[in-house]
Amino acid sequence: MSETTPLSFFEEDVTEEINHGIRVSNLAYYVGKELGLYENQCYELxxxxxxxxIGKLCVSGYLYGRHEDTLKIEEMKYVRMHPRLGYDLLMRYDFSDDVIETILYHHENYDGSGYPENLSGDQIPLGARILRVCDVYAALTSDRPYRRAFDADAAVELMIDEVKNFDIKVFLAFQRVIHEEQLADKWAIQRLKVRITEEDMK
Structure with a gap:
């Protein structure tokens, strides 16, 4: 964190990232269930x-404390490194190959226009295809410093406009899941708050 970044901004960004992770986690689990995956596969999702x-921690200087909606082209190059940085980080720990490959490829698009490897179709691991859909929906339905959250219907409409990015089988399973009323609270906006002190930053 830079010396000019207010601590409260950093706390807000970390809180947002953790809550985003919780929502994506819950969504991915239930989309996996809807697709008929085994319990251990859903758990890994x-x-x-x-x-x-998690790779965003390595490029936090380009992300946290910023409250504008655009990044310079040079900065975007670093931000787009976060899937590989996350993969490299988690390789040091006891995560399964499925988990770390899902993280590495979660920004790949089904039509081959994503990153980091421009994979397409079934070249993309199923876990990454599931996370791609859940990640986009969770982001669209959350407040950002530069815009208010879209409601669920508007978010899905926006995703349909870009449906080429998604595995259609996964996308349809995702839609069934988000319309299950008894599951709605599983990806409601989280209220977890993170408190960071100056001592924590030393």
């Missing part, structure tokens, strides 16, 4: 969802 953006 939940783990991957929780830590999918």
């Amino acid at each position: 939940a783990v991957a969802g929780m830590v999918h953006d």
Whole structure:
């Protein structure tokens, strides 16, 4: 964190990232269930969802404390490194291959236009295809410093406009899940708050 970044801004950003991870985790788990995956596969999707953006810690200077909606082209190059940085980080720990590959490829688009490898179709691991849909929905339905959250219907409409990015089988399972009333609270906006002190930053 830079010396000019107010601590409260950093706390807000960290809180947002953790809450985003919780929402993606919950969504991914239930989309996996809807697709008929085994319980252990759904559990690994939940783990991957929780830590999918951990690589952003390595590029935090370009992200946290910023309250504008655009990044310079040079900065975007670094931000787009976060899936690989997350993969490299988690390789040091006892995560399964499925979890770390899901994290590495969660920004790949089904039509081949994503990153970091421009994979397409079934080249993209199923876990990453699931996380892609859940990540986009969780982001669209959350407040950002530069815009208010979209409601669920508007978010889905926006995603339909870009449906080429998604595995249609996964996308349809995702839609069934988000319309299950008894599950609605599983990806409601979280209220977890993070408190960071100056001592924590030393």
